[in-house]
Amino acid sequence: MRILTYTQIGTQHSNHNEDAFAKVELTDHHHLIAVINGTAAGKKGYFTAALVAQVLEKVGNEMALRLFAEKESAGAAELLRACTEELFRELAKLRSRLNLKKQDLRLTMTLGVTDLEDRTAEVVVIGSGIVSCDGETIELSQYTEPDYLVNHLDKKDFGTWWTSHDKRIRCENCLDLAIATPGILTFEPFSHDSYQPVTDDEILTFLLSERNDGPVEHMFRRKVIYIEDKFGLLATDDVTIVRVFFV
Template identity: 35%
Template sequence: MQMFQTLCIGQHHSNHCEDYLLSAPLGTTRHLYAVLDGCTMGNESYFAATLCGKILKKIALERSYLELKQPAQPELQLEVKTVVQRLFQELKLIKNQLLLNKYDLLSTLILLIWDELQHAGHILVIGDGLVYHDGQVHSFDQANQPDYLGYHLEEDFEAWFAQQNQQLHIPDFQNLSICSDGILSFAPFDDGVYPSMPDPIYFLLENRLHVEKIKMLDKKVNILEKEYGVKPTDDLAIIRLMK
C-alpha cells in the first residue's frame, strides 16, 4: 500500500496552519491515520489539532509496544473505539492539568485504522471533513457548526460514542483518502488567465498523475496553483492510500 500526504496553509489564514495530519503503525499489521482541523473560532485553534495529533501518536506507539501482551481488538470498529477512548481520557487529563476550557480543545478528527490482513479500513469522523474511496465521495458537512470532541469531555464516553454515526467500514479498497474540508475551498487567487481547473477532488484523490513521486500530492497542489491559478482558501490536509 502506498501512502501520500500533503498539508498546506489556506489563503485566508496568515499565521498558522490549523490542520494537522499523522500516520503511525498500530502494531505489525495495523496502521493509524488521522486528519485534524482546528476550529478557527476557538482559542489558538492550531493548538487543539496539534495536541490531539500528538496524543494519537503516543497512543499508537504504546499500542505497538504492547502488541504481544495485549492483542488487538478483533474488529476494526472496536479498535477505533479503543483509540478514541484513550484520546478522550488523555484530553480530559490535560484539560484539567493545564486549566484549559473547551474552547482551547476544539478540533475535528477523521480517524482511519487500516488492517493489512483484513484488507479493510474503518473510519470515524468527528465534525466536518471528506472521505473518498474508489470513486465515492462522502462529505461530512455540519453547516459550520462541527460537533467537536472538546465539547464532550465531561460526558460519559460510552453514551457519547454510541451516538457517533459518522462511521464508514471500507473493505478491500484500491484508493482511499481522508481530507479536511479545505479540499472544497480551491479558488482563484489572482486575476491571471488560466485554463479551467480540474475538479480538485478528482485531481488530488483519484488521478494517478505523478504517482511515482513520494510527494505526489504536494506536486499536484503546486500544479493547481501554477497551471490553473487556484489555491485552497482554507487549510488543507490529505492522506491518500493506494494499492
C-alpha cells in the same frame, strides 16, 4: 501498504497552519491515521491541533506495544473504538492539567484504522471531514450547531456516545483511501487572469483518487502546483491529507 501525508497553510492564514495529522503502525497490518482541523473558533487552533496529533500518536504507540506484548488480535472497528476512547480520556486529563478552555479545543477530526490484510478501513468523523475510497468521495459536514471534539470529552458513557454517533464509515475491498480536512474545498482564484475551468469535484478526484507518474513522495506538492498553474486556484484554508495505498 504505503501512506502519504501532506499539509499546507491556507492563503488566508499568515502565521500558523491550524491543521495537523497523525499516523501510527498498530500491528503489521493495521495503521491508525488522522487529520485534525483547528478552527478559527478556537483561540489556539494551531496548538491544540498539534497537541491532539501528538496525543493520538502516543495512544497509538501504546496500543501497538500492548497488542504486541499480549499477542492480541483485533479488527479495525475494535481498534478504532479503543483508540478514540483512549484519546478522549487523555485529552480530558490534559484539558484539566493545562487549563485549556472549551474554546481552545474547538476543532474537528477524522480518524481511521486501516487493515491491509482484509483491505478494509473504519473511519469516524467528529465535526466535518472528507473521506474518499476508491474514487467515491463523501463529504461529512457540521450539524446545525458546530460539532467540535471538545463537545464529546465530557460524555460520561463513551459506549453510548459511540453507538449513537452516526458519522462513521466502513470501507471494504479498498485499494486507495484518503481522508482530508475541509480546507480541500476552499480552492479559489488568486488573480483575474484567464485559466481553464475546473469543478470542486474534479479537484477532489485529482487530489484524493487519481494516481500520476513521477515520484510518489512529491505527489501532492506536484498536484497543488498543477492546480495553481493550470486552473489559477489556491486553497484559502489549510489543507491536510492522509492517503493510503493498499496496493
